[in-house]
């Protein structure tokens with residue numbers, strides 16, 4: 001089961017403008033083969049399917065625990081996409097009938113590489129699709145039942161996710177997208193290193209000799225360096241109030257990016273507030289007169305208080 005904390009792993013700065021092309025590119029990190037929906041679902045199916053969970057001890061717990069962190073990564077990527085599709089707009093944008101009958105969407109999109117579904121199917125928000133608009137699909141999940149094969153796959157998956165993230169970084173200067181990327185370079189690095197440690201303990205094979213892939217360190221990116229200075233690259237968060245007590249049997253010793261592995265008995269201390277999206281009349285989100293819908297929700301809140 002999952003409990004939920006109503007925060008993002010980190011707070012994102014506001015996007016400076018509506019940027020549909022960057023939003024479409026960032027979708028790869030959501031619903032692409034190596035996106036966060038894939039890391040989450042791989043670890044979900046592997047941990048769900050693992051035989052002898054008690055006997056597997058730390059090996060089972062490691063996959064199950066990282067799985068929970070990945071749910072928050074899905075949310076963080078989604079928040080960055082939403083930020084890109086909404087720019088600095090907050091509160092309520094009531095635009096009047098001229099907008100409804102005009103071309104408010106055509107006025108926002110420039111260039112060819114945006115995803116029309118962000119505007120037609122969704123109300124300027126994220127979707128479970130990749131950068132080409134293709135839906136995430138279950139064939140991205142590898143759950144073989146063989147522990148070493150699954151762990152080796154996960155090591156490959158985290159490195160592939162990193163490669164894609166580095167390329168998306170090169171596609172946008174948006175501050176929200178780059179903050180999300182910097183944080184996930186570091187957290188994906190921890191997961192990569194954790195799977196390498198698990199494989200080393202099982203087989204004696206030192207996969208860290210290959211790292212980093214590609215051969216460029218996280219520390220040259222200011223948005224990642226910031227989190228490394230906080231020691232995030234050494235920390236594995238225990239995403240459970242009572243369980244997964246043995247993950248420190250694997251997450252211990254030196255880590256490839258410097259420092260010593262540490263299990264933290266809490267969610268990330270960097271946690272921050274959601275990206276607040278404006279109600280936008282012309283997008284009918286939440287409706288043509290957003291203020292009225294917000295007011296109805298507030299009435300419910302006030303009635304409950306009485």
Ligand code: MN3
Pocket residue numbers: 036039070073184187188
């Ligand atoms: Mn992740």
